Amino acid sequence: MKSTQQPRHHLPLDLPVDLDEAVHRCLVAGFDGTTGVPHTLKRLIDRGLGGVILFTRNVRDAAQVRRLTDELRALRPDLLVAIDNEGGGIGHLVAAGAPEVPGSYALGVVDDPDLTARCADALAGHLALLGITVSYAPVADLQHHPDNPIVRTRSFGADPELAARHLRAWITATEARGVASCAKHFPGHGGTVTDSHHEMAVDRRSYDEIRADVEPFRAAVAAGVPMLMSAHVVYPALDPERPATLSRRILDDLLRHDLGFEGVLVSDALEMKAIADRYGEAAGARLALAAGADQVIVAVPDLATTLACRDAVIDALRDGTLTEERVREAAGRVRKLAERYAGAAGEEGEGAVGPWDAGAGLEAARRAVRGGFAGSAGSGGGAVSVGRGAYVVDLFPPPHPALNWGGEDLLSEVRALDPTAAGIALNEAPVDPGALVEGILRCAAGVPLVVATADAGLYPWQRELRGALVAGRGDAVVVETGLPDRAAALCTYGRGRVNLRALAEVLVGGV
Numbered sequence: 050m051k052s053t054q055q056p057r058h059h060l061p062l063d064l065p066v067d068l069d070e071a072v073h074r075c076l077v078a079g080f081d082g083t084t085g086v087p088h089t090l091k092r093l094i095d096r097g098l099g100g101v102i103l104f105t106r107n108v109r110d111a112a113q114v115r116r117l118t119d120e121l122r123a124l125r126p127d128l129l130v131a132i133d134n135e136g137g138g139i140g141h142l143v144a145a146g147a148p149e150v151p152g153s154y155a156l157g158v159v160d161d162p163d164l165t166a167r168c169a170d171a172l173a174g175h176l177a178l179l180g181i182t183v184s185y186a187p188v189a190d191l192q193h194h195p196d197n198p199i200v201r202t203r204s205f206g207a208d209p210e211l212a213a214r215h216l217r218a219w220i221t222a223t224e225a226r227g228v229a230s231c232a233k234h235f236p237g238h239g240g241t242v243t244d245s246h247h248e249m250a251v252d253r254r255s256y257d258e259i260r261a262d263v264e265p266f267r268a269a270v271a272a273g274v275p276m277l278m279s280a281h282v283v284y285p286a287l288d289p290e291r292p293a294t295l296s297r298r299i300l301d302d303l304l305r306h307d308l309g310f311e312g313v314l315v316s317d318a319l320e321m322k323a324i325a326d327r328y329g330e331a332a333g334a335r336l337a338l339a340a341g342a343d344q345v346i347v348a349v350p351d352l353a354t355t356l357a358c359r360d361a362v363i364d365a366l367r368d369g370t371l372t373e374e375r376v377r378e379a380a381g382r383v384r385k386l387a388e389r390y391a392g393a394a395g396e397e398g399e400g401a402v403g404p405w406d407a408g409a410g411l412e413a414a415r416r417a418v419r420g421g422f423a424g425s426a427g428s429g430g431g432a433v434s435v436g437r438g439a440y441v442v443d444l445f446p447p448p449h450p451a452l453n454w455g456g457e458d459l460l461s462e463v464r465a466l467d468p469t470a471a472g473i474a475l476n477e478a479p480v481d482p483g484a485l486v487e488g489i490l491r492c493a494a495g496v497p498l499v500v501a502t503a504d505a506g507l508y509p510w511q512r513e514l515r516g517a518l519v520a521g522r523g524d525a526v527v528v529e530t531g532l533p534d535r536a537a538a539l540c541t542y543g544r545g546r547v548n549l550r551a552l553a554e555v556l557v558g559g560v
Contacts, residue, residue: 064363068373070097071380072362075338077102077131077315081350083109086120089352093359094121099383100129100183102348104141111145111179118180127387129229131183134172135203136410137545139452148175150410152543153188153215154532155417157205162218164416167409169219173226174405182228182390185278185315187219189232189265190239192532195506199244199449201532202543207239209261213268220272226402229390232269233278234317235304236293237262245281245323246449249292256286267308275312275386277304279342281323291340292323295333300341313386314341318348319358330354331361338362339371343379414547418555419533419540433526433538434558439463440493441472441556442518444511445503445530445544448476457546459501459530462553470557472499478510486517498522499556503544504531528552 064072073093077100080090090101101121108114118130132141137152148171156165169187176184191212192204205212216232223230236259243250252259266277279294287303288296294316304310316337319325324333334345347355365371420433443459458474471492479485489498500518505511515536519525529537530544530552539555541548 064366068366068376069363071376072359072366073097074099074380074383075342075344075362075376076100076334076355076359077129077344077346077348078352078355079104079346079348079350080352081106083107083113083117086124087352089356091124093352093355094124094128098125098128099344099380099387100131102185102346103130103132103181104348105144106350108141108144114142114145114179114181122180122391127384127391129183129383129387129391130181131185132176132181133186133452134176134181134184135186135188136168136172137202137543137548138457139203142175142179143456145179146175148172148405148407148410149545149547151414151417151545151548152202153205154192154202155542155548156215156413157208157211158419158542159413159416160211160214161413161416162214164409164413165215166218166222167406168413169222170226171405171407171409173223173228173230174402176228177226178402183231183276184223184228185231185233187216187230187232188234189216189269190234190237191262191265193240193262194242195532196242197239198242198507199246200239201504204239205265209264212265216265216269216274217272220269220274224273224275227390229275229386231276231278231315232266232274234280234282235263235266235277235314236280236284236287236299237266238280238282241282245292245317246321247323249323249327250280250282252282252284254286259284259286263303263308266304270308270310270312275389276315277310277312278315278317279337281317281321291336294324294342295328295336295340297340305341311382313343313382315344316342316346318346320347320349320354331357334358335361335365335371338379339365339375343382410545410547411550414541414543414545414551415554417542417548418551419542420538433556435497435499435526435556436558437467438469439467439472439497439499439556440489441470441499441501442489442514443472443474443501444505444508444514445474445476445501446508457544457549459499459528459544459549459552462546462549463499463556465550466553466557479514482510482514482517486514486521489518490521493522498525499528500525501528501530501552502534502537503529505529505534505536506532526556528556
């Protein structure tokens with residue numbers, strides 16, 4: 050019987066120079082350090098590396114970041130320099146003086162696309178000043194499930210039309226600064242109850258429900274977004290076998306053919322456990338490119354992992370499991386993106402970056418503070434001022450290992466306005482909750498008590514402490530700095546520094 054299997058075209062051990070360069074263009078690498086470029090990274094860049102991704106570990110101050118990006122582009126002018134830059138409590142450029150803007154959910158609550166554009170312009174202008182050419186933002190996921198642990202206030206909300214309005218505003222403002230935006234995480238991470246940083250997430254909703262989540266991405270494509278990022282999520286209604294990052298049905302059939310996206314599709318980081326634990330980073334790189342991704346992110350600073358991913362792609366080309374045509378197609382898209390964005394940073398330099406509205410973020414955060422679960426409109430929603438001398442209890446989860454936390458807390462923001470305030474900021478469950486509650490009630494005797502939580506619905510220890518404190522002090526003012534909570538008199542819809550500052554202004558009053 051004749052075999053129907055297509056013959057594999059084997060390549061020589063030494064790839065043609067242009068194909069080797071194409072392989073490297075499909076990679077985005079993380080690295081360690083704030084000064085100097087590691088030798089291994091220099092070799093990767095010399096062979097055509099498509100991009101690097103910066104994290105807090107690469108940031109000391111603004112001048113240092115600009116020197117680093119200049120050094121990187123001196124090695125290869127078309128190197129893309131990227132960073133996660135969503136605003137809110139997530140950002141890696143705090144030490145470099147990043148503009149303070151609330152996260153996307155607060156912007157969606159305010160629902161003023163012009164204000165969203167001003168916030169996005171501030172973030173993009175700062176990136177341009179630093180020589181960073183790619184912003185892995187905005188988040189296009191819809192926040193559906195109350196137990197979703199990772200999207201939440203990073204999303205503009207649950208309404209596809211609202212999200213589309215703000216995505217258009219964000220993308221247009223970022224583009225005007227000559228920075229590439231990247232809508233994420235296709236086809237939507239908001240319907241899951243699992244964080245794909247920790248394990249594979251599965252969205253078991255129906256085909257029609259998932260298609261509704263695709264609409265913000267469709268709007269982003271129509272707005273000209275140059276990049277999309279895939280989700281490490283399995284959607285059985287779309288592909289029962291593979292997560293979106295590794296699924297041709299999702300990346301090719303849905304994204305390329307249905308949505309008509311012609312830009313660069315980049316994977317979420319391959320070391321996230323959803324991919325690393327089930328497939329391994331190296332196999333993930335090969336499978337993602339075969340499925341239709343154009344770049345894969347290897348964000349860990351250990352460049353040995355990046356080299357392993359590179360070698361897996363080269364081996365797949367040699368044995369025919371990955372076609373030369375697919376790699377050249379992917380590299381061609383990355384090359385076009387680099388021609389459009391990477392060159393501009395080197396040509397314009399620091400002096401060409403115009404000013405931005407430094408007050409837009411605080412304005413948005415003030416307008417987002419709402420009274421009560423119903424979300425009454427207006428700064429503060431007409432709700433609660435406790436005056437001076439309050440005792441503030443700020444409860445919030447520990448920092449996410451993959452997302453930067455700038456060290457902000459509500460107590461610090463209240464004390465900046467009212468030095469007579471006191472309190473405690475706690476980001477983990479106490480060893481002895483009873484003793485803690487007793488001590489807080491004793492210290493807060495005779496003064497107003499504020500109890501703040503952050504996504505208390507996800508963290509039983511926050512709910513239990515809040516309940517015990519309210520039981521002991523019926524007049525305690527409860528506030529929520531994550532998604533809205535029925536127990537809260539005030540909601541901020543995020544806990545970036547400006548969100549907490551706006552809340553502090555309402556609590557102290559008269560500011």
